[in-house]
């Protein structure tokens with residue numbers, strides 16, 4: 001059972017402050033995740049998520065924050081793709097309770113709104129509230145960026161969906177809160193570094209994240225193989241999601257151009273670096289998959305951090 005915390009840090013402040021890259025501007029949920037996971041860190045705002053990961057790869061930053069799943073949407077495969085394309089490792093995980101606010105310039109009322117801006121994920125999470133308001137939805141790069149835009153352009157016909165913290169930073173009022181479709185809404189972030197690390201909680205139970213791809217098999221065959229490799233060795237799975245539809249092959253003028261794989265994202269208890277049965281399970285999956293990548297072994301943290 002996950003525990004629920006008002007805001008207890010994952011680790012003590014680092015002796016030397018870490019620089020943590022994230023996509024967005026101050027007040028974005030990714031920045032709140034960085035500050036909660038690495039208290040006392042310097043944060044490095046980046047325009048894109050790949051920019052944040054590149055900052056780690058190039059040594060400009062020590063860590064980057066990636067939102068990878070939410071209770072309302074499941075796995076964000078596009079962000080796992082970044083982990084596959086860059087030379088970084090998962091160093092830890094952090095889950096935030098996300099309670100979206102509707103923010104507007106002082107004096108603006110809901111009845112006067114014509115449009116609402118936010119990150120596309122936040123707009124999707126608040127679909128019912130937006131339907132009730134009957135407003136246009138305008139996607140922007142991050143939730144706090146929407147708040148900053150409204151504030152700098154002094155927009156009086158628009159609102160933003162973001163954290164209360166973003167409202168405080170850019171001087172907007174909260175005109176509604178808890179506007180997400182589901183009351184229980186959490187986002188899980190992975191913190192990546194160049195080398196990965198188990199971190200200060202070295203005695204905490206470990207977990208491992210892995211991506212598996214099969215080009216030809218159907219989902220059932222693939223599932224059975226992965227489940228049996230772990231179950232037969234008593235290794236507990238904490239996440240298993242099949243993403244990418246049916247896979248398929250692109251054929252042009254009778255020539256097979258490219259095979260698309262179906263991808264599975266698997267998290268399991270234990271460390272591939274320290275436990276023989278875990279290593280063997282991964283080896284068995286590797287024997288039948290088209291592609292396996294271990295993204296990192298790190299301290300398991302099942303706390304849901306509530307920053308309200």
Ligand SMILES: O=C(O)C(=O)C[C@]1(C(=O)O)C=C[C@@H](O)C=C1
Nearest residue numbers: 028029030067119121142143187
């Ligand atoms: O835009 C932000 O504030 C982000 O940190 C990004 C992000 C996401 O990509 O899921 C993170 C958490 C919220 O669920 C909404 C948006």
